Amino acid sequence: MTTQPDAVADPASPADADGLPTPLTHLRMLEAESIHIIREVVAEFTNPVMLFSIGKDSCVMLHLARKAFSPGKPPFPLLQVDTGWNFQSMYTFRDEYIVNELGLECLVYINEDGRDRGVSPFTHGSKTFTEVMNLGALRQALDKYKFDAAFGGGRRDEEKARAKERVYSFRDANHQWDPKNQRPELWNLYNGLVHKGEQIRAFPLSNWTELDIWQYIHLENIKLVPIYYASERPVVEFEGNLIAVDDDRVPAELAAKATTEWVRFRTLGDYPLSGATPSRAATTPEIIQEMLAATRSEREGRTIDKDPGASMEEKKRQGYY
Amino acid sequence: MSAPGENITDIHEYLAQHERKSMLRFLTCGSVDDGKSTLIGRLLYDSKMVYEDQLAAVQVDSKRFGTTGGTFDPALLTDGLKAEREQGITIDVAYRYFSTTKRKFIIADTPGHEQYTRNMATGASNCDLAVILIDARHGVLTQTRRHSFIVSLLGIQHLVVAVNKMDLADYSEKRYEEIRAEYLAFASKLNLPDLEFVPVAALSGENVVHRSEHMPWYTGPTLMHVLENTPIASDRNLIDFRFPVQYVVRPDLNFRGFAGTIASGTVRVGDELMVLPSRKTSRVKSIHTFDGDLDVAYAPMAPTITLEDEVDVSRGDMLVHPNNAPRVDQSFEAMLVWMNEDALAPGRGYLIKQGAQTVPAQVSEVRYKMDVNTLHREDAVGLELNEIGRVVVELARPVAFDPYPRNRLTGAFVVIDKLSHNTVGAGMILDRGPDAAAELRSRLHASRGSQARQHESLISAEQRAKRLEHKPAVVWLTGLTGSGKSPIAFALERRLFDEGVAVFALDGRNARLGLSADLTHSAADRAENLRRAAEAAKMMNQAGLVVVAAFLSPSADDRTAVKQIVGEDRFVEIYCDCPAETAKQNAVEQGSNMAAFSDLAAPYEAPSAADLVLKTDEDSVEQSVDAVYRLLKERGVVG
Ligand SMILES: Nc1nc2c(ncn2[C@@H]2O[C@H](COP(=O)(O)OP(=O)(O)O)[C@@H](O)[C@H]2O)c(=O)[nH]1
Numbered sequence: 001m002t003t004q005p006d007a008v009a010d011p012a013s014p015a016d017a018d019g020l021p022t023p024l025t026h027l028r029m030l031e032a033e034s035i036h037i038i039r040e041v042v043a044e045f046t047n048p049v050m051l052f053s054i055g056k057d058s059c060v061m062l063h064l065a066r067k068a069f070s071p072g073k074p075p076f077p078l079l080q081v082d083t084g085w086n087f088q089s090m091y092t093f094r095d096e097y098i099v100n101e102l103g104l105e106c107l108v109y110i111n112e113d114g115r116d117r118g119v120s121p122f123t124h125g126s127k128t129f130t131e132v133m134n135l136g137a138l139r140q141a142l143d144k145y146k147f148d149a150a151f152g153g154g155r156r157d158e159e160k161a162r163a164k165e166r167v168y169s170f171r172d173a174n175h176q177w178d179p180k181n182q183r184p185e186l187w188n189l190y191n192g193l194v195h196k197g198e199q200i201r202a203f204p205l206s207n208w209t210e211l212d213i214w215q216y217i218h219l220e221n222i223k224l225v226p227i228y229y230a231s232e233r234p235v236v237e238f239e240g241n242l243i244a245v246d247d248d249r250v251p252a253e254l255a256a257k258a259t260t261e262w263v264r265f266r267t268l269g270d271y272p273l274s275g276a277t278p279s280r281a282a283t284t285p286e287i288i289q290e291m292l293a294a295t296r297s298e299r300e301g302r303t304i305d306k307d308p309g310a311s312m313e314e315k316k317r318q319g320y321y
Numbered sequence: 322m323s324a325p326g327e328n329i330t331d332i333h334e335y336l337a338q339h340e341r342k343s344m345l346r347f348l349t350c351g352s353v354d355d356g357k358s359t360l361i362g363r364l365l366y367d368s369k370m371v372y373e374d375q376l377a378a379v380q381v382d383s384k385r386f387g388t389t390g391g392t393f394d395p396a397l398l399t400d401g402l403k404a405e406r407e408q409g410i411t412i413d414v415a416y417r418y419f420s421t422t423k424r425k426f427i428i429a430d431t432p433g434h435e436q437y438t439r440n441m442a443t444g445a446s447n448c449d450l451a452v453i454l455i456d457a458r459h460g461v462l463t464q465t466r467r468h469s470f471i472v473s474l475l476g477i478q479h480l481v482v483a484v485n486k487m488d489l490a491d492y493s494e495k496r497y498e499e500i501r502a503e504y505l506a507f508a509s510k511l512n513l514p515d516l517e518f519v520p521v522a523a524l525s526g527e528n529v530v531h532r533s534e535h536m537p538w539y540t541g542p543t544l545m546h547v548l549e550n551t552p553i554a555s556d557r558n559l560i561d562f563r564f565p566v567q568y569v570v571r572p573d574l575n576f577r578g579f580a581g582t583i584a585s586g587t588v589r590v591g592d593e594l595m596v597l598p599s600r601k602t603s604r605v606k607s608i609h610t611f612d613g614d615l616d617v618a619y620a621p622m623a624p625t626i627t628l629e630d631e632v633d634v635s636r637g638d639m640l641v642h643p644n645n646a647p648r649v650d651q652s653f654e655a656m657l658v659w660m661n662e663d664a665l666a667p668g669r670g671y672l673i674k675q676g677a678q679t680v681p682a683q684v685s686e687v688r689y690k691m692d693v694n695t696l697h698r699e700d701a702v703g704l705e706l707n708e709i710g711r712v713v714v715e716l717a718r719p720v721a722f723d724p725y726p727r728n729r730l731t732g733a734f735v736v737i738d739k740l741s742h743n744t745v746g747a748g749m750i751l752d753r754g755p756d757a758a759a760e761l762r763s764r765l766h767a768s769r770g771s772q773a774r775q776h777e778s779l780i781s782a783e784q785r786a787k788r789l790e791h792k793p794a795v796v797w798l799t800g801l802t803g804s805g806k807s808p809i810a811f812a813l814e815r816r817l818f819d820e821g822v823a824v825f826a827l828d829g830r831n832a833r834l835g836l837s838a839d840l841t842h843s844a845a846d847r848a849e850n851l852r853r854a855a856e857a858a859k860m861m862n863q864a865g866l867v868v869v870a871a872f873l874s875p876s877a878d879d880r881t882a883v884k885q886i887v888g889e890d891r892f893v894e895i896y897c898d899c900p901a902e903t904a905k906q907n908a909v910e911q912g913s914n915m916a917a918f919s920d921l922a923a924p925y926e927a928p929s930a931a932d933l934v935l936k937t938d939e940d941s942v943e944q945s946v947d948a949v950y951r952l953l954k955e956r957g958v959v960g
Contacts, residue, residue: 021559021587021617021619022554023343023553023554023557024343024344024621024622025340025341025342025344026342026343026344026420026424026425027340028622029344029621030344031623032582032622032623033621035582035623036567036582036623039567039568039580039581040567040677042568043567043636043677066611067610067611068580069568069570069572069580070570070609070610070611070625071570071572071576071609072570072571072572072573072576073572156416156418157418163415163417163430164413164414164415164416183743183744184413184439184443184660184744184747185443185744186442186443186447186733186735186744187446187447187729187730187733187735188447188582188730189674189675189733189734191674191735191737191742191743191744193679193737194742195742206416207416207427209418209420209425211339211420215336218336218340219340285333286332288332288335288336289332289335292335
């Protein structure tokens with residue numbers, strides 16, 4: 001076996017010295033694979049939707065969808081399952097960038113019952129809050145619009161238990177994930193046949209890692225919500241996390257203890273549940289550098305995973321993923 | 322090798338380097354306890370892809386569950402699935418990720434033992450390379466053979482045999498060489514183009530990422546070195562352009578593009594392209610991407626192609642270069658891996674997904690099944706879960722494909738159950754289709770056999786000939802689609818009728834619409850179509866009629882078979898000779914549906930000893946009819 005490494009290049013410079021096209025880089029391979037998956041779902045399902053959490057994985061997934069249908073727009077709406085407790089800058093990003101600037105349709109679904117009952121992470125605890133606001137809401141939203149396929153930004157490297165996850169994950173009419181009845185996936189041939197009422201979750205980013213995502217954001221200059229980048233922000237300790245004092249719903253006795261720190265957020269969602277990381281990384285390369293230096297798995301900063309008994313499988317069976 | 326986790330002094334240089342990495346997908350296979358989990362854990366750990374919190378957990382777990390007496394057990398890094406296995410959750414493949422400065426790696430890890438064939442095939446389908454583990458103490462086992470066979474069946478080009486637990490074999494060179502020789506002897510029977518051997522000790526990490534101090538006799542590369550440097554660029558097929566159309570992008574009236582992933586080959590602006598199966602052609606107007614138009618695109622890019630002309634193209638069609646087309650057929654032979662508890666039932670309706678289309682299909686025959694352990698062939702009626710067999714597949718409409726060894730994407734398909742919608746099988750198309758002539762001969766045989774039991778008519782052939790004042794005969798017109806068989810056949814029928822002959826013209830296209838309306842264009846059905854035509858002609862002969870039959874009948878063997886059914890003395894073979902180009906043009910003008918299939922069968926074999934050759938591109942229909950009429954007179958068919 002020769003030990004010549006492959007010369008790889010971007011499609012921008014598609015030929016090597018011999019005039020042969022050079023192989024795609026890993027990011028371009030991942031990109032092509034994701035585009036293939038997104039197109040396949042849209043071609044085979046009647047009413048797809050893209051779950052859009054406004055986080056970085058969602059933004060990468062949306063970027064890929066825009067590539068897949070260029071020069072047209074993605075032929076499906078986005079769906080944000082809102083709780084009313086996201087960071088303010090996420091709402092701004094959604095309204096000003098996604099809707100106004102990109103001109104995309106973004107449906108927002110909120111569990112009104114939960115909101116009307118005043119379910120709050122500060123008073124009900126993160127577990128109850130998440131269960132009511134998130135788990136129920138996604139199902140209700142999918143039922144309301146009769147979506148038969150929903151794109152999700154999940155990756156297999158996120159959690160040990162996700163390593164075996166298929167690209168197409170099947171759900172019965174009750175949104176149940178039957179672990180014993182998932183289909184083998186070979187080559188790039190995805191089986192999209194469902195019975196009436198059944199649906200799939202499709203994960204175009206399955207083979208991307210945290211590092212790939214950040215490198216791609218850098219390479220493609222993908223716009224993200226600013227709180228991914230470090231800045232001085234008022235923060236306070238809540239349920240073992242350092243959380244942002246993002247609006248005036250933070251209980252006064254907590255808000256009074258707030259201090260101003262250099263922080264950034266590694267995963268976004270509801271601000272009372274998102275742990276801040278002390279950081280000075282204000283650009284994508286700085287974030288990557290920081291990430292490489294301190295390799296800690298990403299979900300650690302998400303309060304929801306720390307709840308006892310709430311394993312990934314459990315949540316998936318309930319329709320979270 | 323430098324990996325994430327090291328101190329990075331210049332992040333921009335790091336990013337520039339990492340943005341130019343290639344990607345390698347590989348599969349790890351081994352029997353239980355050969356050390357697969359340990360090896361994968363080692364690769365992740367030594368390439369520093371393990372997160373701090375995971376490592377902390379593993380260190381705790383090493384004390385609690387480890388098999389290593391409390392020291393670090395790399396296997397625990399990947400064993401998140403053990404509990405799920407116990408709960409009976411289906412895990413066919415678990416994917417792991419790590420990267421170095423040179424490459425990003427995707428490991429397909431296939432647990433499970435009973436389901437091994439199915440899982441391995443699934444994991445292997447996308448891999449460039451496979452690592453087969455052998456326990457140095459046990460050597461080549463039955464499972465090793467099975468794994469190697471599946472690796473070669475799924476077309477993986479690079480195989481590394483890792484001889485593990487060398488520490489338990491005293492790091493013995495002799496033992497390693499024994500295993501190597503034993504493996505090579507067996508592997509010579511398989512198609513494994515690139516084979517490497519590495520002696521390792523996964524638990525201590527020797528020769529995995531770091532060189533072993535205990536095996537100075539081994540001068541070859543470490544496993545990581547092989548993974549990082551195996552050249553996969555040359556595995557790409559940049560010649561045969563295949564573009565299965567996945568989606569038609571049509572944002573407004575000004576843009577109509579065909580989106581898909583290039584399965585193989587290269588395409589340039591201005592190239593002439595042919596749409597399959599319609600065979601319409603046009604030129605590439607642009608190769609559109611979100612990041613701007615390209616002059617050239619190649620596999621596995623996923624661009625959107627626009628064409629100069631308004632040709633009909635939809636999802637499931639394939640764009641190719643006209644001078645380099647794949648096969649287009651309604652049937653093929655394939656190696657099929659069965660993946661479901663419900664056994665494969667030949668003759669039952671399934672769906673087949675291949676390229677970007679899903680087509681109703683059936684497996685008409687299981688030729689044999691493979692014993693994956695011995696590689697022997699066995700007779701089989703169906704296929705059970707985890708069995709592999711060679712089958713004949715018949716489809717409801719023609720599809721474009723290549724043999725799997727030539728093209729892993731256009732040669733692969735999955736079988737889907739119509740009721741449960743489960744994926745129940747995975748197939749790899751073989752190089753050749755069923756032999757149409759062999760089919761026909763076997764059917765002909767059946768036709769002849771039945772003659773013995775026939776009742777005799779009370780009217781003899783001579784009595785009929787006397788009444789009609791001519792003899793029966795079959796005038797068989799053969800030639801390319803568009804060579805003018807049908808116009809001549811009908812003109813000849815008119816002429817004979819006017820001369821007082823009891824005559825009937827049996828036309829290939831008409832037969833397809835009635836007599837053979839239930840048949841497809843698969844090889845077996847083409848044979849059946851001819852058999853029916855021959856039997857019908859024979860029956861009309863028995864009634865005393867002269868039959869003028871116009872059939873493409875491309876193969877010389879097929880025509881011989883027809884002649885035998887009809888009877889040699891009554892068969893008159895007329896060859897409508899016409900240049901292929903002219904014939905094709907005529908066929909397109911006449912809108913012949915056969916135009917789409919004209920080269921799907923075996924190429925047209927011109928008769929070597931026809932009773933008459935008509936130059937149909939030069940002579941008029943009247944001239945041709947005259948020539949045939951003269952021949953029939955000479956033969957004494959007509960007075
Ligand atoms: N001595 C020694 N033991 C090993 C080596 N590799 C794996 N093992 C041990 O072999 C056993 C099976 O390994 P494991 O990785 O769980 O095997 P798997 O079933 O193939 O995943 C464990 O007890 C490992 O610690 C090695 O190189 N040397």
